[in-house]
Amino acid sequence: MTDTAPPDFVVAIPARYASTRLPGKPLRLIAGEPMIVHVARRAREAGAREVVVATDDARIADALAPLGVTVCMTSSDHASGTDRLAETAAQRGWSDDTLVVNLQGDEPLAPPAAIRAAVDALIASGAPIATLAQPISGTDELFDPNCVKLVRDAQGIALYFSRAPIPWHRDAFARDRVTLPAGPWLRHIGLYVYRVGALRQFAQMRAGALEQIESLEQLRALEAGWRIAVALSPEPFPAGVDTEEDLARVERVMRDG
Template sequence: MSDAIVLIPSRMASTRLPEKPLAEIAGLPMIAHVVRHAEAAQIGPVVVACDDERIKQAVEAAGGCAVLTRADHESGSDRLHEALQLVDPERRYDVVLNLQGDVPMIEPDAARAAFEPLSDPDVDIGTIMTVMPDHGRHDPSFVKAVVTPVEGRRHRALYFTRATAPTGDGPLYWHIGVYAYRRAALERFVALPPSPLERREKLEQLRALEAGMRIDVSLIDSAPMDVNTPDDLERARRAMTGAA
């Protein structure tokens, strides 16, 4: 595998959970837990790309590394691209993992699984999915990956949708928004305008597919717990306290 870096986009604004990155879980801000789990994956250096000095200070107080980026980015991918230019102007790293800042309990194996598709030189972007739980089949907040098998647990993405798809017998797959980009693919992606299907489905990854980029998806056993609401936060607190 090429030299890789892990970047964690993190922004303070959140309508459902104000100041989410700083939410305390088991004695640490949530963003610090994400950093620690990312470091445990041993993929490469871990840097938080944030839009607020308070996030940067919290990460550094926990022993991590953070860089301030512009506050007006429209997407995490744009923030990721700016951070990559700031922390690696020498272009040492040619693969970057985009790990979300609201998954404080992500397993190292899940993070590494996003990289596995990049062992194929034809793949531009790697990501992960798991079998869809029954309660998510008809819920548009659960993004479905429409895929075809390649080998082992690796699949090629044909489409991503909020609809219940595909029809017929067989499992549905829940796409999890962890991405491993070749650097050239990330640079191409952020230079593209939002695409028609991206706008319609409100799914950024469709921009890459519509531009002819290849996304392969690794199947993992279970989805990492994400934190978006006060109820999610309480569940994470109970889970991490019980694991301590």
């Protein structure tokens, strides 16, 4: 039997200092270390051959210096993390075939196994983009517009993403919106894997009507006819950090082990 070599991929972490809800978010301390340090460490644990933090603020670069993580200084004018990653790919000279994971800088609890699962999904599907999902736990989550839902086909390819509850259970929700009926309810996890060539193309595409209506960047790809492979996270993928309450939650998780 011949052992299969692990996939070769890089992880790029967009990290912007400014945040309306949590100023200086990448540098907020969790268990005594800046949050961005925890995220970079998770990326390394996933087996990436290269981990790059893409930022526009020297303070973030300074915080990462003790860890020896590569920092790519990018424009402060980017509208999204995807645009920042496209500039990073150009600066680093990554080839069009390079697999790059877009791991958000506010995901200090990202499971390394989930990062690898998304990479595997891209390779197995041949799709230009892959992402992750996990089952929704209750109706509060299902009906929360901040929780992005998705549906996928029998091959695991995304059919649609929405802030609304999808699929809509016509009969069950007509009677009761408190009890979650059995069904394929999935929460989207905002981690993406691209081949760099697809990343460059995507960053140059204009936002479509669906993206503008739902304010979901991934709908730009679906509206253009691109396939997005969706892997189920092999272990729970906790929500990222947006608020002081989120910081306290992550601190508890790390403290309690």
